[in-house]
Amino acid sequence: MTITTDAVADLRAALPAPDSVLTDPDLLLAGSRDMADLCPAGVPLAIVRPRDTAEVSATVRIAAAHGVPVVPQGARTGLAGGANAVDGSIVISLIRLTQISVDTTARLAVVGAGVVNADLSRAAAREGLDYPPDPGSWESSTIGGNVATDAGGMCCVKYGVTSRYVAGLTVVLADGAVLHCGRYGSERAAGYDLTGLFTGSEGTLGIITEIVLRLRPARRPGRTLAAVFPTVAAAGRAITGITGSRVVPSLLELLDRTHLRAIEDYRPSGLDTGAGALLLAASDTGPGAQTELDIMAAHCERAGATELHVATDQVEADALLAARRLAHPAMERLAAQRFPGGRGGLIVDDVAVPHGRVVELVEGVIRIAESHDVLVGVVGHAGDGNFHPVIVVDLSDPAVLARGRAVFDEIMRLGLSLGGTCTGEHGVGLLKRDWLERELGPVGVRVHQAVKSALDPAGILNPGKVVLPAHDGS
Template identity: 65%
Template sequence: MTFLDELTAALGPERVITDHDLLISYRRDEADLCEAGMPLAVVRPEETAHVAAAVTIAARHGVPVVPQGARTGLAGGANAVDGCLVVSMLAMDRIVDLDTANRVATVQPGVVNAVLARGALAEGLRYPPDPGSWESSTIGGNVATNAGGMCCVKYGVTTEYVLGLEVVLADGRVLRTGRRTPKGVAGYDLTRLFVGSEGTLGIITEITVALRPAAEESLTMVAVFPTTAAAGDAVNRIFAAGLSPSLLELLDRVHLEALEAYRPMGLDTTAAALLLAAVDTGSRAAADLEVIAELARQAGAGEVWQATDATEAAELLQARRLAHPAMEHLALSLYEHGGLIIDDIAVPRTRLAELLDDIVEIAAKHDVPVGVVGHAGDGNLHPNIVVDRADPVSVAAGQRVFDEIMERGLALGGTCTGEHGVGLLKRDWLATELGEVGVDIQRAVKSALDPTNLLNPGKVLR
């Protein structure tokens, strides 16, 4: 029996896609300029048994397997390879259990982040991780990349909320890791091993996450700066003062101009940088926000103002969430085939101002448009490098800018990815960051769990 015949017999024709035109839509995620192959077939499982069957059959026929969620990733981690089986998890979208007493939820990987967040909020609870794509990205994808978001500055990234997983291994066996208890240290921490593994060690089919009490009243403010480095200095002052903002985001002038062109909302496009801050400390919020405002002024902010109500605050947060589509719009306005190379560099907060200055210098040296947006409170920046995809010279210049920013970030004690994952885009830089011994250990882990390199081959490590 052929691979496709066996797959269809096991899962049913309604769950197997082989139409060429439909397969094209499963080739890649949102990362620009990362290679993508053509899948042989796509399966859309609805339960763990379907995934296990698909992986078992693929292993028997030597067909590589690429798991996918909503394909909102920005590093090529979900891109297909030629002749692979794509396992799309979007139909596994049930909230299995929401336990308010124990403050945990168990979900299938296709549950959208915003759906879980709203479900928790309806019970007076909160699921804090909130990537910019929270309205479309899935919990499975968030776990696979260890996604972050705007609230990470106070509440941390995805891995800090994942208590347990169900995972289909490369040989089709089903593994359960972790627990539902607040405490538990039995054995190796396999849960954290799979979080951030980008589908290279196993396919996550169920996730148990911790929930938190709903946040107290939140207040939001904006500070406008004459330089990006001044905004970085403000971040240092805020944390040196012992404050814990629930959000601290930076937008540079390129982004402000792009946002106004994409969806006008009255942003100050003459500013070099805008710092968006929020605190959710309830009765202390107003006082805490005033201290942050004063520290921003000391760092050189020319204007500081507070959102007058929840609606205005939500609009400001929406502006930050629109940064990516606004930059895509800018790229297409500059070039007929405009695209973005999106960096994801994180440095110690105290080195943020240096990195911001370096990015401005690197962009000017190569005469390449670069917009910087990021989670300033985490030292995590996303330089958006604008290139003409139809012009090899432009692409090569953009790649040089990417590499120089990455090199500088690592030299400042940083990391090649704060939240987007490695995928295809940053494999070489991961190797540089880890060093020879680190790469050897990572390869040993991969080999132990996936000796035939069946799962998401070519991602994370070459």
């Protein structure tokens, strides 16, 4: 590889395929950020679209030689600014890395970082296999991004989050070297758990280009329960009851009234918009499903559910889940409607607390929202204790935005005080960096910085995300 004084020329020489190096100003602007409305984004020098690991490696070598930062991107559905460009950086879009190979004997899939979650799920399903993690964005987000943020999803309460399924990784390091970690087909790999270290590191330690994922035998269709509650707090008590029982639901999702109304307004589907909250619960354990559903229903009744409805068939069950999956676009629409003269937007929070503290969290969120006169909807993977308080703001009104930020900070503070974590699945990115520092404490921050600078001594990998270097004053 030749290194000249012109980084873009070097990139064009190393990545000769058409449309591999984009420098059109409109494209640079359009591709500079993810979906976190509140996080700043710079303008990159170029967006490159490598076709394989070798081209990613070449790109990083060129970036390193020029001392230019690199910012990896997937589908840019992130909600924490983790994929936002910094000024003068090279954005590496991994969306061309779309190979999928499913090994039915080993129950593994080898996939490129740019494979869309739903495409992998469908490829696995064709072989009678299942890839469980199903983040809200599963129809658009990439596996690379899912792994980089250790994404969760609806069925993770039973089947675990993304990291549970990552058996091995191909990672391009800060100097362009290619690391393979994990062992294909073995449950174990000797030495330090590098696979675990890169998973969830949001592109700050290396760029994940290929992933070996564990698959499971396909799940059996189960039974789904919808329980209506007068208040979010009552639903919270049901959640605590269910998660404290022997039953492990295959799904346990909460929608509050704000979400029910927003979804019904967006795509009418018969949701009870007078309810305080709706809890969706499912069991997929075959013959035991009805017993498990009965136990969950009993907990709902005890907590004050006013209505219980068991889906009579899979079509109805799927419709309930489809409604749940509309939460984000529905709330985006609600925000636009709420501030017709301004620019309605969302601050999507992401906080996970221990099971026993769920009621305190949801009650606290309501109290915080009321005290600042800000509309906050609560939705979440209740079975994981992982909630998304969605703060509705006018991005063009500094006063409203300031109130929204205050609500965000108070919710974060509450979550940590309940023993929770500042991000359950969306990642730290830019949005939660300060809160990560509080969660980790000074020793934890120092260890993060030590690991970061060991693997990225020049600080060119997704700079500013997750943790700042020690000399930046943290």
